[in-house]
Amino acid sequence: MQSNRRRFLMQASLGLSAAFLSPYLFSCQGDKSGNSPFHNLGLQLYSIRDLVSEDPIKTISTVAKIGYKHIETFGVDTSTETYWNISISELKKVLDDNNLKTHSGHYDMSKYLNRQLTAHENIEKYIEIAHQLGQSYIIAPVTPMDDLNNLKVEDYQYAADQLNKAGEMAKKAGIKIGYHNHFWELRQFGNGTKGLDILIAFTEPELVDFELDLFWIEKAGFSPQSYFEKYPGRFPLWHIKDMDRQFTQPVVGEKYNKADFTDIMKEVKFAEVGTGAIDFIKIAAEADKSGLKYAFVEQDEIYMPNKFESIKKSYDYVKKHIAK
Secondary structure, eight states, rough: HHHHHHHHHHHHHHHHHHHHHHHTTTGGGGGOOOTTTTTEEEEEGGGGGGHHOOOOOHHHHHHHTTTOOOEEOOOOTTTTEEETTTEEEHHHHHHHHOOEEEEEEEEEOOOTTTTTTTOOOOOHHHHHHHHHHHOOOOOOSOOOTTTTGOOOOHHHHHHHHHHHHHHHHHTTTTTTEEOOOOSSSGOOTTTTHHHHHHHHSSSSSEEEEEEEEHHHHTTTTHHHHHHHHHHHTOOOOEEEEEOOOOOOOOOOSSTTSSSSSHHTTOOOOOTTTSSSSOOOHHHHTTTHHHHOOOOOOOOOSOOOSOHHHHHHHHHHHHHIIIIO
């Protein structure tokens, strides 16, 4: 029963997309011209993962009609070389048909970055797939997730070394490796060192870049600007994601560092860009210092009934208030 209801809601959301978008289809013609990452805005498709899994072709077409210029991929199945049951070549054609590019993709490296394991993901296959899609970045989206509360300095040092090795492999194909943060990389060790700082300090800038998730660094209690100042040029990719105004309490510190992940996530709620607590205009003023090349709207969970309406709302805010 729940499965049928879920399928109905997804199909209804897709069916409503044309009706919802019709008043907006011509508005893109009035978009401010410019070449900044905010003018050429991308979307991490994970934001609408149920829709893209249900109907990737129609969903990607709708994303393009909203006005997004590129997408960030996730969830490749290397055993079948497919995304959402369509082949790599078919995905490339769908993107080309909709005048969309993909500069970056999230590729699971959780085994590759885990110093306790010897079985790793196939980085060479990731490079091959990224090359077929024309991507410039292969992003590791998370650390190993099996024991977040016991990650040690040595775990981050090992991960940094692995990222460097992947960077050496990817460099031959003209691709760079990147790493995307959450909140736990901002937990402090005894000497005040943080996991994210270790990853940045121990990776080679010519091999490894960082995709800063603006929501998660703020949810950890730090400002993105402080990291741009400390590590200029190391953050050429951003995830633009907003925070519900009722859920601004940082989740890093003594109270949370050994807490259950499920309990921590109860204190996390997302919002459409521009409707929450994060001052994106102030952060965007430091884009050059960060080295920003590509900006993506992302929302881990969307609570609006029509998810296309949600990503349109975020798009409109960035275009109106940040793309100047």
